[in-house]
């Protein structure tokens with residue numbers, strides 16, 4: 001590499017020196033570098049955001065053909081995260097996962113995909129006209145969470161589909177549970193299959209040894225991480241790492257240019273670079289603090305009678321080999337409320353916003369920015385729920401469905417005619433769309449799959465319990481294929 005050290009920020013420096021030139025502006029964006037800002041937004045954000053809102057001007061390089069400061073910035077980021085090469089992304093892990101799929105699997109070829117993939121994987125499968133071969137991870141029955149894929153499950157799937165080109169694995173899951181990537185990657189590579197990893201929730205892993213090991217270090221071929229999820233970078237920022245020689249880089253850069261804006265936002269990329277510098281300098285200390293804060297939270301929460309939290313005892317079960325202790329998950333059974341109800345009450349009565357709720361749990365993300373006061377507020381609210389229990393009996397769990405029969409691939413389904421019908425009478429119909437509780441956006445039914453009575457009952461109950469389910473509209477209608 002370069003003359004730069006990990007404390008340098010070549011991209012931010014170049015943007016700053018460009019802005020300092022104060023050039024007369026006859027170019028995009030239309031705010032003429034902060035001279036024409038809608039009042040309301042200027043009052044909220046100030047002028048500076050607009051001053052630095054540049055794209056493709058002289059001296060600050062171009063994301064789709066990085067040769068100068070952005071190239072240097074990406075090289076520094078790759079070095080900090082331990083990968084051979086990295087591409088900055090301005091449309092989240094969504095575009096990273098789509099690009100990993102479309103660059104490594106051609107139309108009609110097979111991609112082995114973990115079933116609890118984010119919906120962006122289905123988008124990549126659809127756009128790339130790829131044939132998905134689903135693999136079911138283990139389920140944690142008491143939490144109704146899909147956890148890790150067992151190595152033997154992957155081996156069996158490969159034995160049945162030796163012509164698969166790549167496998168897309170998601171690790172960690174939303175709850176910070178990481179599966180046996182070392183073994184899964186070994187099996188795939190032994191069978192000449194490319195390994196793509198959705199590590200959207202693991203961008204912080206390279207910066208502390210007590211966090212799970214990043215799949216970058218496990219030898220995966222491509223890894224996508226959302227820098228906006230756990231690092232202090234702006235929303236929509238993400239990284240796509242590449243290792244080894246199995247990836248066709250020309251195809252990958254073509255796909256990235258097709259799927260990403262030709263005017264990538266420089267504020268976003270500046271925030272990636274600044275976060276990388278911050279992690280290189282202070283990552284250890286910040287993540288130590290986050291882990292301490294999360295432990296403090298669990299200790300305090302466990303003082304509430306009967307309350308349960310997810311902790312390291314999960315390691316070694318359900319295909320989970322490592323766990324990110326900054327993820328704070330509370331089980332709501334003893335509170336006799338669903339997680340959805342708790343989320344609503346936390347919002348409306350306690351002014352607390354959490355990351356996610358599910359049927360019987362809720363999840364908070366803890367970072368170096370979380371404080372003891374934040375935790376005390378959460379613990380106080382949770383104690384209130386324990387003293388004022390609800391009426392919801394969560395003992396009778398609804399099961400996560402088996403993978404439904406696939407009649408059409410997602411790309412075929414996308415092109416089929418369809419009609420709307422009431423969801424309650426959709427048993428046996430073929431879904432046109434993804435049907436997925438959101439968040440986390442994991443599909444229960446994918447486009448082209450049969451909607452079973454079991455899925456109808458389960459999702460109806462989830463909606464009654466307060467879940468938002470994408471794919472079922474406000475009139476309880478769904479789109480099904482008519483031919």
Ligand SMILES: Cc1ncc(COP(=O)(O)O)c(C=O)c1O
Nearest residue numbers: 091092093094118198200226238
């Ligand atoms: C596992 C996983 N992958 C991908 C995504 C998409 O990430 P982004 O919001 O960065 O586009 C998400 C979003 O929640 C996710 O949870």
